[in-house]
Amino acid sequence: METIVKLNTIKDKLIAEFESSKSSLFGDTTIREKALEAFSKQGIPGRKSEEYKYVNMELALKGDFAFSSTQKLSAKQLESTQFLNDAIVVVIENGKFNSEYSKTNSLPKGLQIVNISDAVSNDVFKKHYSKYANVNLDPFIAMNTALTSGGVFVHVAKSAVIEKPIHIVHVTAVSENTVLNSRNLIVVEENAQATIVESFQTVDSKAKSFNNALTEIVVEASAVVDHYKIQDENACLPDRQDFGHLISTTQSIQKKQSNFTTHTFTLSGLLVRNNLNMVLDDEFIESHLNGLYLTNGNQVVDNHTLVDHRKPNCNSNELYKGIIEDKSSATFNGKIYVRKDAQKTNAFQSNKNILLSDDGTINTKPQLEIYADDVKCSHGTSTGKLDEDKIFYLRARGLSEASAKKLLMHAFASEVVDTIKIDALREYVEAKISKRFE
Amino acid sequence: MANEILEEQISGEYKYGFVTDIEADNAPKGLNEDIIRFISKKKNEPEWMLEYRLKAFRYWQTLEEPHWAHVSYPKPNFQDIIYYSAPKPKVQLNSLDEVDPELLKTFEKLGISIEEQKRLSGVESRIAVDIVMDSVSVKTTFKETLSEKGIIFCSFGEAVQEHPELVKKYMGSVVPYTDNFYAALNSAVFTDGSFCYIPQGVRCPMELSTYFRINASGTGQFERTLIIADEDAYVSYLEGCTAPMRDENQLHAAVVEIVTHKNAEVKYSTVQNWYPGDKDGKGGIFNFVTKRGICLEDNSKISWTQVETGSAVTWKYPSVILKGDNSVGEFYSVAVTNNYQQADTGTKMMHLGKNTRSTIISKGISAGFSNNSYRGLVRISKGATNARNFSQCDSLLMGDKCGAHTFPYIEIKDKSGIVEHEATTSKIGEDQLFYCKSRGIDNEKAIGLIVNGYCKEVLNKLPMEFAVEAQKLLAVSLEGSVG
Numbered sequence: 060m061e062t063i064v065k066l067n068t069i070k071d072k073l074i075a076e077f078e079s080s081k082s083s084l085f086g087d088t089t090i091r092e093k094a095l096e097a098f099s100k101q102g103i104p105g106r107k108s109e110e111y112k113y114v115n116m117e118l119a120l121k122g123d124f125a126f127s128s129t130q131k132l133s134a135k136q137l138e139s140t141q142f143l144n145d146a147i148v149v150v151i152e153n154g155k156f157n158s159e160y161s162k163t164n165s166l167p168k169g170l171q172i173v174n175i176s177d178a179v180s181n182d183v184f185k186k187h188y189s190k191y192a193n194v195n196l197d198p199f200i201a202m203n204t205a206l207t208s209g210g211v212f213v214h215v216a217k218s219a220v221i222e223k224p225i226h227i228v229h230v231t232a233v234s235e236n237t238v239l240n241s242r243n244l245i246v247v248e249e250n251a252q253a254t255i256v257e258s259f260q261t262v263d264s265k266a267k268s269f270n271n272a273l274t275e276i277v278v279e280a281s282a283v284v285d286h287y288k289i290q291d292e293n294a295c296l297p298d299r300q301d302f303g304h305l306i307s308t309t310q311s312i313q314k315k316q317s318n319f320t321t322h323t324f325t326l327s328g329l330l331v332r333n334n335l336n337m338v339l340d341d342e343f344i345e346s347h348l349n350g351l352y353l354t355n356g357n358q359v360v361d362n363h364t365l366v367d368h369r370k371p372n373c374n375s376n377e378l379y380k381g382i383i384e385d386k387s388s389a390t391f392n393g394k395i396y397v398r399k400d401a402q403k404t405n406a407f408q409s410n411k412n413i414l415l416s417d418d419g420t421i422n423t424k425p426q427l428e429i430y431a432d433d434v435k436c437s438h439g440t441s442t443g444k445l446d447e448d449k450i451f452y453l454r455a456r457g458l459s460e461a462s463a464k465k466l467l468m469h470a471f472a473s474e475v476v477d478t479i480k481i482d483a484l485r486e487y488v489e490a491k492i493s494k495r496f497e
Numbered sequence: 498m499a500n501e502i503l504e505e506q507i508s509g510e511y512k513y514g515f516v517t518d519i520e521a522d523n524a525p526k527g528l529n530e531d532i533i534r535f536i537s538k539k540k541n542e543p544e545w546m547l548e549y550r551l552k553a554f555r556y557w558q559t560l561e562e563p564h565w566a567h568v569s570y571p572k573p574n575f576q577d578i579i580y581y582s583a584p585k586p587k588v589q590l591n592s593l594d595e596v597d598p599e600l601l602k603t604f605e606k607l608g609i610s611i612e613e614q615k616r617l618s619g620v621e622s623r624i625a626v627d628i629v630m631d632s633v634s635v636k637t638t639f640k641e642t643l644s645e646k647g648i649i650f651c652s653f654g655e656a657v658q659e660h661p662e663l664v665k666k667y668m669g670s671v672v673p674y675t676d677n678f679y680a681a682l683n684s685a686v687f688t689d690g691s692f693c694y695i696p697q698g699v700r701c702p703m704e705l706s707t708y709f710r711i712n713a714s715g716t717g718q719f720e721r722t723l724i725i726a727d728e729d730a731y732v733s734y735l736e737g738c739t740a741p742m743r744d745e746n747q748l749h750a751a752v753v754e755i756v757t758h759k760n761a762e763v764k765y766s767t768v769q770n771w772y773p774g775d776k777d778g779k780g781g782i783f784n785f786v787t788k789r790g791i792c793l794e795d796n797s798k799i800s801w802t803q804v805e806t807g808s809a810v811t812w813k814y815p816s817v818i819l820k821g822d823n824s825v826g827e828f829y830s831v832a833v834t835n836n837y838q839q840a841d842t843g844t845k846m847m848h849l850g851k852n853t854r855s856t857i858i859s860k861g862i863s864a865g866f867s868n869n870s871y872r873g874l875v876r877i878s879k880g881a882t883n884a885r886n887f888s889q890c891d892s893l894l895m896g897d898k899c900g901a902h903t904f905p906y907i908e909i910k911d912k913s914g915i916v917e918h919e920a921t922t923s924k925i926g927e928d929q930l931f932y933c934k935s936r937g938i939d940n941e942k943a944i945g946l947i948v949n950g951y952c953k954e955v956l957n958k959l960p961m962e963f964a965v966e967a968q969k970l971l972a973v974s975l976e977g978s979v980g
Contacts, residue, residue, distance in 0.1 A: 109565070399897065399898075402897070412909075414909060414911075414912040414914070415912060416912060417879070417911070417912055418879075419910075419912065420908070420909065420910050421907070421908070421909040422906070422907065422908045422909075423905075423906075423907040423918075424904070424905060424906050424907065425903075425905060425918070425920070426902070426903055426904050426905070427892070427901070427902060427903040427920060427922055428900070428902045428903075429892070429894065429900060429901050429902065429922045430899075430900040431894075431897055432894035432895065432896055432897045432899070432924045433897070433924055434894075434922060434923065434924075435921075435922075435923050436921065436922040436923070437919065437920060437921040437922070438903070438918075438919070438920050439917075439918065439919040439920070440905075440907060440916075440917070440918045440919075441915075441916065441917045441918070442907065442909050442914065442915070442916045442917075443914070443915040443916070444912055444913060444915070
């Protein structure tokens with residue numbers, strides 16, 4: 060009974076917060092009001108909710124929360140979150156765009172990056188904002204849409220090819236328990252190409268932060284977008300494993316002949332939930348989803364993906380891998396949805412896990428929901444330990460057991476890591492993995 | 498081309514849709530404690546049985562109907578069902594001659610001529626049949642032969658009278674009445690079913706079989722099956738179901754429980770062919786069944802094989818709890834849906850013991866406007882060291898108006914467990930069809946050949962007599978559904 064009361068409190072608080080800050084929030088209030096209504100209907104999902112059955116959101120949102128923070132980052136704190144030496148850096152500080160730290164003054168031709176609150180009158184923004192992330196589908200999408208206070212709008216003009224990666228740094232440093240709702244909209248126009256890296260880090264551990272980040276990505280006809288999420292909440296504070304709550308929703312929509320690849324690397328954070336919804340809204344589209352999660356301690360990592368094939372002749376390919384240690388738990392829930400019209404669809408999904416500890420848990424639910432007959436769809440999942448034969452093979456060649464295992468885990472992860480196209484980023488992730496299995 | 502053949506298929510008639518003109522003794526419609534007392538009294542049940550029913554009924558009243566399955570159907574009105582229907586005259590039958598000739602005709606139409614079984618008496622492959630019509634068991638054959646070996650095979654009602662200690666001990670031990678909505682309903686109103694006990698060290702010399710048939714209109718069928726295999730025992734059990742064609746939806750909510758002791762093995766095969774409704778999706782049986790077995794002790798084995806072609810809505814998950822060390826669970830399934838049929842079926846494998854193994858092979862075929870889902874759970878608990886699971890779920894789509902879905906749940910809490918799952922969805926390969934056709938095999942036959950090959954892994958697991966029937970059933974259900 061006690062939990063229910065508390066739950067209502069956080070829900071009621073959110074609604075109260077909305078009422079009091081409504082006038083100061085940017086953009087169209089009708090969108091926000093609809094979202095709030097959707098949120099009040101859904102509430103914070105309990106453990107009986109099918110979609111949130113393996114993550115305890117009630118526990119994560121227990122206690123008092125503020126909805127914004129005025130705490131400022133120091134340059135030094137910011138520096139520790141940088142890992143790409145040659146990138147267009149965009150800093151989202153506690154859920155809001157920070158123009159001082161962002162390097163958005165001299166952008167390449169065709170690229171526009173502005174604070175989302177300054178973009179509300181932009182026609183492209185109006186055309187796409189909140190059109191794809193469905194507030195009735197998920198309470199956290201609704202929460203974000205109702206309460207978001209900042210983020211960026213990235214626009215890549217027609218036929219523009221942006222060579223440098225755009226690095227959106229989500230950095231959190233709060234002094235009291237805070238729920239943050241940052242929101243980004245990325246629109247890549249026809250024939251344009253862009254690479255986007257989103258990283259999530261917390262640099263201060265004084266209080267609990269609950270980051271509910273949402274990014275909408277529009278990939279217009281024949282555009283090519285490469286998207287990376289590096290979730291490493293505790294990277295700057297390696298001794299603290301007991302904090303870092305992140306819900307990261309990515310909603311993509313693709314038009315004819317476009318190519319969208321997204322990578323999700325979950326390296327640390329007490330509770331990480333990824334909602335990845337991809338809509339293939341026209342013909343001859345290619346989509347790739349890659350993911351790697353390395354969990355330890357008491358971590359809970361939950362990856363939900365939905366690939367919605369709406370039109371014929373599209374390909375999607377999904378590969379998620381995980382290594383689970385200690386008392387951590389990892390969940391993979393992937394759905395391939397093929398609609399009636401989407402004939403000649405090729406959709407593949409693969410999830411592989413290694414469980415290293417006695418107390419770890421793996422839950423996996425790969426799903427196919429198919430309403431068209433001329434398709435080739437498959438999924439596969441496997442869970443097991445490191446192959447004894449392989450360890451024996453390596454040991455017979457003079458490797459110690461520890462280094463044999465390390466080598467095998469590297470090999471296991473490399474299938475996903477090798478899909479990273481930015482050298483600096485790949486090296487960064489590789490170094491993280493090496494350090495992890497030292 | 499494809500459409501023509503589909504049309505032809507869709508208009509195919511359900512050949513078991515006759516009604517036998519047998520007078521039935523019905524309870525009034527509706528459900529309340531009085532009805533339960535009425536059923537219990539009719540069955541001449543002891544007090545403890547009635548109490549169990551009432552407890553289940555009171556619990557059932559607190560429950561809500563489950564909605565999580567990928568099916569949609571009008572909510573059954575539980576007050577509009579006759580919960581007890583017995584073919585009249587109900588007398589104790591000793592030989593077939595005493596059976597109502599109308600009833601015998603029914604069996605002949607069903608293609609399970611008891612006469613034939615009798616004639617085969619001297620042959621190896623004999624089948625002992627228990628026939629449950631509407632709600633009560635009407636005939637159990639070969640009872641004497643079986644009792645020589647100490648095997649108890651009788652109707653559930655008889656077992657309650659004659660072997661109350663066994664029934665008391667095992668009933669509800671695998672599927673408690675608190676398990677789910679329909680299990681609770683069944684526990685409250687079940688009218689009959691089959692009971693089978695194989696004593697220690699006995700290998701049942703023949704296949705045991707139950708035939709279920711719903712005959713009277715407006716009735717629901719709620720039977721209960723309990724199979725116990727004591728140490729080192731073995732039994733192969735078959736179940737078949739048919740129903741007449743009716744415009745209304747009839748409810749079938751059965752419970753099957755299996756218990757295996759040390760080194761015992763039970764093989765349970767089902768050919769489910771309840772009336773699926775007409776081509777517009779009118780009528781048909783709602784088949785909401787709870788089937789579960791427990792490998793209670795070491796080295797035991799439970800194997801489920803099912804061929805599901807009937808029912809308007811199917812909601813069925815034959816499961817195995819692998820409690821004993823080294824125990825084995827198997828699930829082989831072919832589910833075919835056509836017209837407006839909906840099936841949400843699969844299995845649960847709960848690994849608790851060490852070195853437990855499970856295999857899941859599921860083949861779904863959907864045609865017409867139907868939806869066919871596989872939903873399964875593989876859970877490896879902490880301490881279930883070296884558990885092993887392999888699952889394969891394939892779906893075949895015929896036509897562009899149907900759906901095929903896979904919802905597997907895999908939960909692993911032990912690092913030594915190895916679980917593999919794979920699933921595919923596709924249509925019949927054009928190249929396979931072309932290959933057959935270029936060798937002079939016509940379209941119809943080629944499809945039959947390919948579908949049979951597709952299901953072979955499962956059909957091979959059926960006992961011989963059943964495999965023939967199942968193959969025919971598949972051929973009838975699907976002939977030429979694809980072009």
